Amino acid sequence: MEMNIALLPGDGIGPEVIAQAVKVVNAVAKKFDHKITFEEAPVGATAIDLKGDPYPDSTHQVCLRADAVLFGAIGDPKYDNDPKAKVRPEQGLLSMRKQLGLFANVRPTFTFPSLIHKSPLRLERVEGVDFVFFRELTGGIYFGEPRGRNEQGTKAFDTNIYSKEEITRLARMGFEAAQKRRKLLTCVDKANVLATSRLWRETVQELASEYPEVKVEYEFVDAVAMRLIQWPKAYDVLITENLFGDILTDEASVISGSMGLMPSASLGTENKLFEPIHGSYPQAAGKDIANPLATVLSAAMMFDYAFDLKAEAQAISDVVNKSLAEGIVTEDIAEGGKAYKTSEVGDWLAENV
Numbered sequence: 154m155e156m157n158i159a160l161l162p163g164d165g166i167g168p169e170v171i172a173q174a175v176k177v178v179n180a181v182a183k184k185f186d187h188k189i190t191f192e193e194a195p196v197g198a199t200a201i202d203l204k205g206d207p208y209p210d211s212t213h214q215v216c217l218r219a220d221a222v223l224f225g226a227i228g229d230p231k232y233d234n235d236p237k238a239k240v241r242p243e244q245g246l247l248s249m250r251k252q253l254g255l256f257a258n259v260r261p262t263f264t265f266p267s268l269i270h271k272s273p274l275r276l277e278r279v280e281g282v283d284f285v286f287f288r289e290l291t292g293g294i295y296f297g298e299p300r301g302r303n304e305q306g307t308k309a310f311d312t313n314i315y316s317k318e319e320i321t322r323l324a325r326m327g328f329e330a331a332q333k334r335r336k337l338l339t340c341v342d343k344a345n346v347l348a349t350s351r352l353w354r355e356t357v358q359e360l361a362s363e364y365p366e367v368k369v370e371y372e373f374v375d376a377v378a379m380r381l382i383q384w385p386k387a388y389d390v391l392i393t394e395n396l397f398g399d400i401l402t403d404e405a406s407v408i409s410g411s412m413g414l415m416p417s418a419s420l421g422t423e424n425k426l427f428e429p430i431h432g433s434y435p436q437a438a439g440k441d442i443a444n445p446l447a448t449v450l451s452a453a454m455m456f457d458y459a460f461d462l463k464a465e466a467q468a469i470s471d472v473v474n475k476s477l478a479e480g481i482v483t484e485d486i487a488e489g490g491k492a493y494k495t496s497e498v499g500d501w502l503a504e505n506v
């Protein structure tokens with residue numbers, strides 16, 4: 154297969170971890186006889202420095218002509234403590250999602266046997282945990298209008314707004330995923346308080362009859378926040394709106410003990426983007442110490458979700474598992490064993506694919 158992949162390394166450790174994913178993708182291409190071309194473009198603080206815009210149109214064009222986008226991370230501390238900054242790297246992320254129509258953010262939580270003891274939860278609670286969030290990504294309070302301040306600047310407001318269509322397309326992805334998994338779908342909302350949540354619930358109830366094998370549960374977001382750490386094995390596929398999903402997927406990312414390893418996909422009808430869940434980790438930038446596995450596993454998700462190439466995705470998961478088993482890992486998970494550099498882990502993975 155011929156594949157054209159847009160590379161958006163972004164800020165902080167982004168370029169280093171993306172470089173390792175590229176090595177692994179190239180190794181997979183060689184093994185399975187694919188022809189892959191990469192086109193790189195700036196995003197985030199890097200793009201502000203270069204073009205004055207965190208998601209410049211030139212980068213958007215690169216994404217549009219690609220079959221998939223592999224993205225590193227966005228964020229630079231120089232903007233964090235300046236509430237008056239006119240442009241911020243995060244705006245790049247939001248406009249990228251919006252312009253590419255990436256309405257579904259897929260964030261899995263699964264365990265790696267060799268890291269499970271790092272979980273903040275007791276072993277029996279976390280062993281075998283395997284669920285996935287489908288977070289709505291281009292609507293809700295993140296984008297709703299009006300937003301801003303009153304004239305005096307003494308009141309501020311944001312608008313949470315959802316259309317049936319936005320809920321339906323996200324919910325369908327959840328139902329379809331559940332059908333291929335353990336056939337349990339949890340709709341996470343706050344329908345006891347919010348009108349938007351009541352529309353979510355109503356819409357999901359209507360869709361449920363089209364997916365008779367899938368059992369649907371409805372839970373309030375506050376209860377899920379609690380149950381997710383009490384009994385994470387109770388979940389299979391969870392669907393939710395943008396803000397709830399933002400919060401709960403951070404909670405979810407620490408459950409398995411492998412925060413640095415969790416990949417994600419952001420999917421639209423036309424475009425698909427893959428990125429590690431961790432951020433830009435500026436303290437580690439340029440030191441060749443960042444853990445590249447989340448980005449490498451995001452590349453595995455790319456083969457699966459963007460190209461439906463399961464064996465290629467599996468080859469990457471397998472080699473990641475092998476590196477963990479053999480201790481070819483970066484310092485964050487080396488635990489007294491030898492710590493390898495980011496680039497050494499990437500080389501090892503590529504060789505062993």
Ligand code: IPM
Nearest residue numbers: 227228243244246247399402
């Ligand atoms: C995420 C991030 C972003 C979000 C920020 C950086 C805008 O936290 O991808 O979850 O809130 O969506």
Ligand code: MN
Nearest residue numbers: 398399400403
């Ligand atoms: Mn977040």
